[in-house]
Amino acid sequence: MDSSTPPNSMDRHFEETIVAPNTAGVTATESSSPHIALVEGSTGPHFSRVTQSLLRSRLRVATIVMFGITTIFFIWHVFAYSEQTNVTWNSEFLLSYHAGLIVILGVSAYLLCPKCDVRRGVLRLQEAITFGLPALFLFLMQINAMRICADKHGMVNEPTTGWVLLIFIYALFIPNKWQRAAMVIGPMVIAPLVLLAYSWATDLACSAIVSGSPEMIGEIALKMVICGGVAVFGVYTINVLRTEAFHAKQLGQYRLSRSLGAGGMGEVYLAHHYLMKRPCAIKIIKPEKAGDSNVLARFEREVHASSKLSHWNNIDIYDYGRTEDGTFYYVMEYLPGLNVADLVHRFGPMPPGRVMHLLRQICDALNEAHSQGMIHRDIKPANVFAAKRGGFFDVAKLLDFGLAKPIASTEDSHLTQEGMITGSPLFMSPEQASGEGEPDNRSDIYSVGILAYFMLTGHAPFEYERPIKVIIAHAHEPVVPPSEHVSTIPHDLEAIVMRCLAKSPDDRYQAIFDMAEALEKCEAYGTWKQADAVKWWTENETIAECPQPDPMDETLPVSIRT
Ligand SMILES: Nc1ncnc2c1ncn2[C@@H]1O[C@H](COP(=O)(O)OP(=O)(O)OP(=O)(O)O)[C@@H](O)[C@H]1O
Numbered sequence: 117m118d119s120s121t122p123p124n125s126m127d128r129h130f131e132e133t134i135v136a137p138n139t140a141g142v143t144a145t146e147s148s149s150p151h152i153a154l155v156e157g158s159t160g161p162h163f164s165r166v167t168q169s170l171l172r173s174r175l176r177v178a179t180i181v182m183f184g185i186t187t188i189f190f191i192w193h194v195f196a197y198s199e200q201t202n203v204t205w206n207s208e209f210l211l212s213y214h215a216g217l218i219v220i221l222g223v224s225a226y227l228l229c230p231k232c233d234v235r236r237g238v239l240r241l242q243e244a245i246t247f248g249l250p251a252l253f254l255f256l257m258q259i260n261a262m263r264i265c266a267d268k269h270g271m272v273n274e275p276t277t278g279w280v281l282l283i284f285i286y287a288l289f290i291p292n293k294w295q296r297a298a299m300v301i302g303p304m305v306i307a308p309l310v311l312l313a314y315s316w317a318t319d320l321a322c323s324a325i326v327s328g329s330p331e332m333i334g335e336i337a338l339k340m341v342i343c344g345g346v347a348v349f350g351v352y353t354i355n356v357l358r359t360e361a362f363h364a365k366q367l368g369q370y371r372l373s374r375s376l377g378a379g380g381m382g383e384v385y386l387a388h389h390y391l392m393k394r395p396c397a398i399k400i401i402k403p404e405k406a407g408d409s410n411v412l413a414r415f416e417r418e419v420h421a422s423s424k425l426s427h428w429n430n431i432d433i434y435d436y437g438r439t440e441d442g443t444f445y446y447v448m449e450y451l452p453g454l455n456v457a458d459l460v461h462r463f464g465p466m467p468p469g470r471v472m473h474l475l476r477q478i479c480d481a482l483n484e485a486h487s488q489g490m491i492h493r494d495i496k497p498a499n500v501f502a503a504k505r506g507g508f509f510d511v512a513k514l515l516d517f518g519l520a521k522p523i524a525s526t527e528d529s530h531l532t533q534e535g536m537i538t539g540s541p542l543f544m545s546p547e548q549a550s551g552e553g554e555p556d557n558r559s560d561i562y563s564v565g566i567l568a569y570f571m572l573t574g575h576a577p578f579e580y581e582r583p584i585k586v587i588i589a590h591a592h593e594p595v596v597p598p599s600e601h602v603s604t605i606p607h608d609l610e611a612i613v614m615r616c617l618a619k620s621p622d623d624r625y626q627a628i629f630d631m632a633e634a635l636e637k638c639e640a641y642g643t644w645k646q647a648d649a650v651k652w653w654t655e656n657e658t659i660a661e662c663p664q665p666d667p668m669d670e671t672l673p674v675s676i677r678t
Pocket residue numbers: 376377378379380381382383384397399448449450451452454455498499515516518671672673
C-alpha cells in the first residue's frame with residue numbers, strides 16, 4: 117500500500133474508531149505493533165512492511181536518546197562557555213550549532229511519531245540527520261577542544277568517548293543488516309584518527325604532541341577497531357536471533373515464511389504445509405486480542421461462514437486450529453495479487469471494463485452467500501482481492517466474512533454488543549449505519565455500489581473526517597455521480613452504480629444477480645480481456661507484489677452504538 121498520503125487514510129481512521137452513542141467523537145483508537153520483525157536486507161524472509169515500522173519506532177527512540185544526550189551536553193557546554201576566558205569565533209559557532217542540533221533532533225523525533233506518514237526514503241534521511249549531524253558536531257567540537265587543550269596544557273584530549281557512544285547507540289537502535297551497519301560504523305571508527313591527523317596537519321601545538329606520541333595513536337586505533345568490531349558483531353547477532361525467532365514460529369503443520377499484512381484482529385502470513393509444500397495464507401489472532409471474546413467469536417464466524425462457501429470467487433478455507441500455546445489460526449488459499457484498496461491507492465482508479473470484470477465476479481461470490489441466507493456486512497475494497505488463480509489474472513475473491521450473519525436474523529451477532537452496529541462507515545448502507553431495521557442482502561448491494569464508486573473514481577462518495585458525518589451522509593446526502601469525478605465513466609455503468617446507491621433498499625437491485633445481469637448488458641462489459649489482465653500484471657508485477665509498508669494498517673471495523 118502506498119504510504120504516501122494514502123487516499124484511504126480516512127477509511128483507516130474510521131476503521132480504528134469506536135463511537136459512543138449519540139456522539140460524534142472518537143472514544144477509542146486501536147493500534148498495535150507487529151510482533152515479528154526481520155531486518156531490512158537480511159537473508160531471511162523479507163518483511164519490508166514490518167521492518168519499516170520497526171525502523172521508524174527504533175529511529176524515534178534513538179532520536180529521543182540523542183536529543184536527551186545533546187541537551188545534557190548543551191547545558192554543560194553553556195557553563196563551560198561562560199567560564200571560558202579565550203572565547204573564539206569557533207566556540208560561538210559551536211554553541212549555535214549545538215542549539216540548532218537540539219531543535220532539529222526534537223523536530224525529527226516528533227516527525228517520527230507512530231501516526232506520521234513516513235516513507236522509507238524519508239526514514240533514511242531521518243537516520244542521516246539523527247546520526248550525521250551529531251557526528252559532524254562531535255568532529256568540529258573535538259577539533260576545537262584539541263587545539264585549546266594543546267595550547268593551554270601541552271597535551272591532546274582523549275577523542276574516543278563520544279564516538280564509542282555514537283557507535284553503540286547506532287548498533288543498538290537501528291535495525292540493519294551487518295554489512296550496512298559496518299558501512300555506517302566504519303567512518304565513526306576512523307573519525308578520531310582523522311581528527312588527530314587533521315589537528316596534526318593544521319595546528320602547530322597539536323602537531324608536536326601527536327608526532328611525539330605514536331603509542332597514543334596506536335591505542336586509539338586499537339580501541340576504535342575493537343569497538344567497531346563488537347558493534348557490527350552485535351548487529352549480526354541481533355539479526356540472527358530475530359531470524360531464529362521467526363523460523364521458530366511454526367503453527368502445527370505449517371511453517372510461516374513472511375507477513376502478508378495485518379488487520380484489526382489478526383495478522384496474515386504466507387506459509388507452507390510441511391508435507392504438501394503448497395503455499396497458503398494463515399491468519400493468526402494477534403496475541404493481544406487473543407483474550408477478547410468478541411474477537412474470538414468474530415474469528416470463528418469468519419471461518420465458519422467462509423468454509424460454507426465453495427464458489428470460485430469466495431476464499432477457500434483449508435484448516436482451522438489452535439496451537440498448544442493457545443494461538444488461534446485458520447488456513448486459507450494464498451492469493452497472489454493485491455486487494456482492491458491497495459490496487460487503487462497505488463495505481464489509481466481503474467478503467468470501467470476492469471471494474472465491471474471484477475464486479476461481475478463479486479456478484480457471483482455474493483450470490484452464493486445470499487442464496488445461503490448470509491449477508492456479508494463488511495464489503496469494502498480491502499476485502500476484495502484481485503488475484504492470480506488457476507492460470508487466470510484478475511480473479512476476484514471476496515474475503516472476510518467475519519461480520520456475516522443470517523439475513524433477517526433477529527438475534528444480534530455475538531460479535532457486537534447490544535445496540536451496536538458493525539462495519540466500515542465509508543462502505544456502509546444507510547440502514548446498516550443508522551441501525552434502524554434489519555439490513556438484508558440489499559445492504560450488501562449498496563456496499564457493492566460504494567466499492568464500484570471507489571474503483572472508478574479512487575474514493576468513496578462520502579469522505580468526511582468524522583464517522584458520524586459519513587453515516588448521516590449515507591442516509592441523507594445525494595451521491596455526486598461518479599462521472600463528475602471521472603468524465604469517461606460510461607452512462608450505463610454509472611446508472612448501475614447510482615441504483616445500488618439508492619437510499620431506500622426498495623429502489624436498489626433487489627437481488628445481486630439482477631445487478632450482475634445489468635452489468636452484462638453494459639456496452640463496455642467484456643472489454644477487459646484476459647490478455648489485458650495478463651499485460652497489466654506482467655507490467656506491474658514487481659511493484660504490485662512488493663508489500664508496501666504501512667505501519668498504521670492495523671484496523672478493526674468501526675463499532676457504532678445506536
Ligand atoms: N488469502 C490471502 N492471501 C494473500 N493475502 C491476504 C490473504 N488474506 C488476507 N491477505 C492480506 O493480509 C492483510 C490483512 O488481512 P486481514 O483480513 O486481517 O485484514 P483486513 O481485512 O484489513 O482487516 P479486518 O479483519 O480488520 O477487516 C490484507 O492486506 C490482505 O490483503
